[in-house]
Amino acid sequence: MRRVPVSDWVTELAACQAAGFDCFGMIAGVDRVESIEVIASVVRSSDASCELMSTTLDADRTVASIAHVYTGAAWYERELAEMFGVLVAGAGDDRPLLRRTDEGAPTLLKSTILGARVLTPWPGDADAGDDAKANRRRQRAVGVAEGWLVDESGSDD
Amino acid sequence: MTERVIPPNAHSLIGLNPEACTSCMICVRECPVWCIDLASHTHEVTEEGARRPKVVHVLDEFTIDFGACMYCGICVDVCPFDALAWSSEIDPSAHAAGGLVHGIDQLVKWFPASGS
Ligand code: SF4
Numbered sequence: 001m002r003r004v005p006v007s008d009w010v011t012e013l014a015a016c017q018a019a020g021f022d023c024f025g026m027i028a029g030v031d032r033v034e035s036i037e038v039i040a041s042v043v044r045s046s047d048a049s050c051e052l053m054s055t056t057l058d059a060d061r062t063v064a065s066i067a068h069v070y071t072g073a074a075w076y077e078r079e080l081a082e083m084f085g086v087l088v089a090g091a092g093d094d095r096p097l098l099r100r101t102d103e104g105a106p107t108l109l110k111s112t113i114l115g116a117r118v119l120t121p122w123p124g125d126a127d128a129g130d131d132a133k134a135n136r137r138r139q140r141a142v143g144v145a146e147g148w149l150v151d152e153s154g155s156d157d
Numbered sequence: 158m159t160e161r162v163i164p165p166n167a168h169s170l171i172g173l174n175p176e177a178c179t180s181c182m183i184c185v186r187e188c189p190v191w192c193i194d195l196a197s198h199t200h201e202v203t204e205e206g207a208r209r210p211k212v213v214h215v216l217d218e219f220t221i222d223f224g225a226c227m228y229c230g231i232c233v234d235v236c237p238f239d240a241l242a243w244s245s246e247i248d249p250s251a252h253a254a255g256g257l258v259h260g261i262d263q264l265v266k267w268f269p270a271s272g273s
């Protein structure tokens with residue numbers, strides 16, 4: 001994976017296209033907690049080789065759109081905006097992708113509390129055997145961060 | 158016409174061997190999409206010569222919702238008793254939401270005869 005400064009994002013990907021990487025693969029966001037990383041993959045159809053490129057966004061969480069270089073990137077840039085709260089500068093299409101509105105926190109940020117994970121009963125919240133339930137210790141599900149569940153006594157555990 | 162053959166090691170579905178399952182809940186808790194559910198009860202068995210009866214778990218219900226399952230295989234990997242295994246059967250379709258929730262009766266048929 002090649003790491004490039006965010007200021008070179010468009011020129012680096014345009015250089016990939018000039019080097020024969022004619023197919024767009026995908027763009028993914030990664031919440032590294034201290035920053036957002038953006039990864040793109042492009043493929044050269046002649047020899048099926050793949051180039052992976054990554055950039056770390058500054059605190060303004062902005063990246064320039066590459067949709068004018070690779071048209072297919074537009075969909076993934078909408079995803080970046082919606083799920084990671086990334087500002088895609090120069091994106092032609094900023095309609096929400098899966099969410100019906102753009103209200104609420106970006107879904108894939110680790111800091112976002114996922115309402116469904118709190119409200120849906122967790123199938124793992126029971127002990128093996130019905131009669132063992134009385135003295136069980138409450139467990140927290142995978143994907144539910146500390147502090148999301150507050151029981152009546154006000155403690156998380 | 159080209160014959161399309163599903164490789165025998167394809168990861169198409171997950172089968173359950175209820176005889177091997179101890180209702181330990183590990184798969185239920187590790188499944189990232191919460192699509193496994195089980196119910197069990199405890200039962201005391203007194204073995205001849207034993208000083209105290211031993212408590213065994215009896216599996217009552219076990220369901221996997223293949224409409225939500227993302228085929229990550231974590232449940233197959235974490236089961237300490239090899240009670241879950243990949244099956245290469247073609248996954249069925251359904252006409253309504255919830256139609257891909259399959260219980261023990263169906264899951265046992267998908268458990269491969271020789272284990273995973
Ligand atoms: S394969 Fe993954 S998603 Fe599907 S039931 Fe197993 S753990 Fe859950």
Ligand code: SF4
Binds near residue numbers: 178182183195239240
């Ligand atoms: S991890 Fe295995 S033994 Fe435990 S409940 Fe799941 S299937 Fe049964």
